[in-house]
Amino acid sequence: MTSQTWRSLLQEKYQLSLRLFLFLNALSALFSMLSPLFRVKMITVPLVSILTLSIGLLIWRWVSQARTISLNLISLLFGLLWAWHIYLKQPHIPQHESSYLIIALMSVLFVGALAFINNLKAFICHCLPVILTVLWLDQGQHTIRMLYAVALPMVGIVIQHLIQKRNDAFAQGLMFKLMEEKKTLTDLSMVDPLTGLYNRRGFQNRLENLFALGSERNVVVVLDIDHFKAYNDHYGHMMGDQALARVSAAIRDAVRSRDIVARFGGEEFLVLLTNTDLEMARKTAERIRQRVFDLRIPHRFNAEVATNVTISIGLAPMHERNFNDAFKLADKALYKAKHLGRNHILTSEEMETEQ
Numbered sequence: 001m002t003s004q005t006w007r008s009l010l011q012e013k014y015q016l017s018l019r020l021f022l023f024l025n026a027l028s029a030l031f032s033m034l035s036p037l038f039r040v041k042m043i044t045v046p047l048v049s050i051l052t053l054s055i056g057l058l059i060w061r062w063v064s065q066a067r068t069i070s071l072n073l074i075s076l077l078f079g080l081l082w083a084w085h086i087y088l089k090q091p092h093i094p095q096h097e098s099s100y101l102i103i104a105l106m107s108v109l110f111v112g113a114l115a116f117i118n119n120l121k122a123f124i125c126h127c128l129p130v131i132l133t134v135l136w137l138d139q140g141q142h143t144i145r146m147l148y149a150v151a152l153p154m155v156g157i158v159i160q161h162l163i164q165k166r167n168d169a170f171a172q173g174l175m176f177k178l179m180e181e182k183k184t185l186t187d188l189s190m191v192d193p194l195t196g197l198y199n200r201r202g203f204q205n206r207l208e209n210l211f212a213l214g215s216e217r218n219v220v221v222v223l224d225i226d227h228f229k230a231y232n233d234h235y236g237h238m239m240g241d242q243a244l245a246r247v248s249a250a251i252r253d254a255v256r257s258r259d260i261v262a263r264f265g266g267e268e269f270l271v272l273l274t275n276t277d278l279e280m281a282r283k284t285a286e287r288i289r290q291r292v293f294d295l296r297i298p299h300r301f302n303a304e305v306a307t308n309v310t311i312s313i314g315l316a317p318m319h320e321r322n323f324n325d326a327f328k329l330a331d332k333a334l335y336k337a338k339h340l341g342r343n344h345i346l347t348s349e350e351m352e353t354e355q
């Protein structure tokens with residue numbers, strides 16, 4: 001989930017409120033037209049407008065899902081239309097049917113409270129024109145009753161609004177925390193825990209990013225520790241792990257930060273030297289070989305080469321972003337370098353002239 005989906009979820013919630021609001025207004029307008037509560041039947045312009053607008057907007061929302069409508073604007077418009085209707089109808093209501101204003105007010109408050117339970121602004125936009133109109137038309141006869149009728153849903157909505165804001169902040173905080181955790185897990189899944197270098201997956205990911213940035217002239221370098229099985233067998237797996245970690249750090253230190261260094265297998269490493277040519281890459285490979293040699297990790301069972309840990313290296317340039325072919329060639333060159341006596345570097349070009 002991203003902050004984008006969070007926003008679209010909020011948007012969806014608002015649009016649901018809008019649909020409920022339009023539906024309830026259409027019902028309320030119909031009810032007002034039939035007027036079963038009062039003997040006076042009045043079909044006023046604002047009443048017809050409320051009915052047609054709410055049905056029209058409901059259909060429009062249904063057809064054109066992508067378009068959004070401002071809730072505050074719509075609620076204010078409907079509030080004004082209801083206020084206008086009450087203003088037109090009230091003079092025609094007989095004196096003894098004095099409950100008209102309070103019932104009209106209650107029905108507007110009811111619709112607002114149902115549709116905008118989580119939206120204080122839209123609730124106020126919808127109810128305020130009617131509250132003011134009703135208070136004005138009543139001329140102080142039932143002010144306390146009316147204020148009580150207004151205060152009750154208002155307090156409820158304010159409390160609900162505050163709770164909802166707290167819940168939203170909590171849910172949003174939780175969502176961002178989960179996103180962070182997800183990123184950490186993704187990062188971890190791309191890194192080899194022993195050496196801290198990229199694993200195959202991490203390498204693939206960095207390679208794709210590199211291609212996306214349009215990087216060309218890359219050289220694939222494959223490196224392998226010489227006689228590492230003998231090292232493990234005689235010094236033990238723990239010491240083997242330590243040697244791997246030290247060799248990895250030496251390789252990482254010998255290249256630029258924009259080069260990609262990965263552990264590709266047990267004691268096999270891969271470096272992608274970026275924006276370089278084979279000649280420069282060979283120099284870098286020589287620097288890596290020397291750095292590993294200079295670690296002077298004792299390895300008595302590498303005696304035919306040296307008395308310390310050494311590595312052999314194969315290199316091949318990458319053509320037209322074809323990593324697999326370059327890797328195969330570099331691996332072949334590495335194999336040859338091993339046969340040349342180990343602690344050796346061989347490029348794909350040198351390999352061809354040797355054949």
Ligand SMILES: Nc1nc2c(ncn2[C@@H]2O[C@H](COP(=O)(O)OP(=O)(O)OP(=O)(O)O)[C@@H](O)[C@H]2O)c(=O)[nH]1
Pocket residue numbers: 194224225226227228229230232236237238239240241244265266267338342
């Ligand atoms: N300690 C340790 N050893 C590992 C790890 N992964 C692979 N190895 C060992 O690395 C050794 C690789 O041996 P081989 O592939 O036979 O090659 P080698 O002995 O290095 O011989 P050459 O490559 O021909 O010089 C094996 O003994 C593996 O057990 C690891 O994570 N930790």
